[in-house]
Amino acid sequence: MKDTAQANPAPRPEAIRVEALRKSFGPHEVLKGVSITAREGDVVTLIGGSGSGKSTLLRCVNFLETPSSGRIVIGGEEVRCRPDGTPADRRQIERIRQSLGMVFQSFNLWTHKTVLENLIEVPVHVLGLPKDEAVGRARKLLDRVGLKEKESAYPAFLSGGQQQRAAIARALCMQPRAMLFDEPTSALDPELVGEVLAVIRSLADEGRTMLLVTHEMKFAREVSDHVVYLYNGVIEEEGPPERLFGAPQSARLKQFLKSVS
């Protein structure tokens, strides 16, 4: 099903495993049995048309949406669910969310906190990290995403690109096992897209595990280890980026790639 080209005889451990995931909103079934695996260091990219279920899939991975059925395994730990599908253990969900850094299309930085306060909020007040340690960690990350000078600014005073880089730094500040990106550049003016993609690329280059939803096909082709094309809640086609973008098989994927290029 996945990277058959993988030469390594001892495969890297699985970071995220989604098995036969289904999700309905009322009578409307949005995900119809989707399975995805990301091993440590993998960049797995989800592409697909509007409404195909990409965001829903990503949100099921950290239980912002409750799956109707299927299994979610994060770092070898399966999320325990009640018979009705809701998570059985709130603490487990919180712990798993802390290990997955999510980045939203609309940044969602906390508006009443400065950039630095945004970064250290969860490490200090939820994970119990000493404040000076968290601040040190946060400053390194801000430097890395090019926001060293903005640590005392409130989010509303930053450009969209700066806000999204701050949001990425905020997620990294929890030292997550993997990152989840939901169209991180879709809300940005075109001239600001590049600076955010550069940060994401640097994360891919250092071997971060990530699930990435994006409409930036060129970028997806360059950074992904594995690409999944979702159509109407099912995986229509998947494979390594060269094959998916270079030699698409299904008519729908061909059509989709034509429409976005």
Add this chain to the structure above:
Amino acid sequence: MDTLGLLALSPPGWGGTLLVGLWASIRIAVGAFGLGLAIGLAGAYGKIYGGPVLRDCLAVYTTVVRALPELILILLLYFGLTDLVNKLMLASGYGRIQISGVTAGVLVLGVVQGAYATEVLRGAILAVPSGQIEAARAMGMPAGKIARRITIPTMLGLALPGLSNLWLIATKDTALLAIVGFNELTLATRQAAGTTKAFFTFFIAAGVIYLVISMLSTWGFARLEAWARRGDPPRTAGGG
């Protein structure tokens, strides 16, 4: 006696009496406002996240309290509540207790304030952009911490104008307690005026005191709101 003599702090001046009344008024207003905030916060969260029974109960509470004139409510609650407390005390084998005027005043006005505060805070909580809360959930923050560290600080800027109004109403509603014989500023003023026949002097003095309280409060709440809105985007000319 001249005006200054009438307002002197020690007898035969009545200034001291007024100040004692003022102190009682302020204590009741602060207590009632605080109790109202606590009820309002619980009520707002109950209305938003509670089950159907809780939501219906809260709807009855806010509707009834906001529909009735405050004077009627105060009479009703004052005599009703003290009566109820004493019935309960007797039924459980204790003697009657004397509920202090301040306690009764705080309870009565607090229940009234709570109904309005519930609506003010409910509106403000609902106006918090969902992304703010979602980001906190996605990072594994427990619900209680989300309320305390994200939702409440974010909605504060939206709630403070309404809360400022409620506080001013609380300070003025303390005057209604004069009707049940509670010795706050307005009753003290009436006594002073009745005894000395210097009606103008004392009622103007009381009016000035209420005005000063109001001005100080407005200034304080404006500072608080500016602080709560420290992260708001800069306003462009023309209200963009």
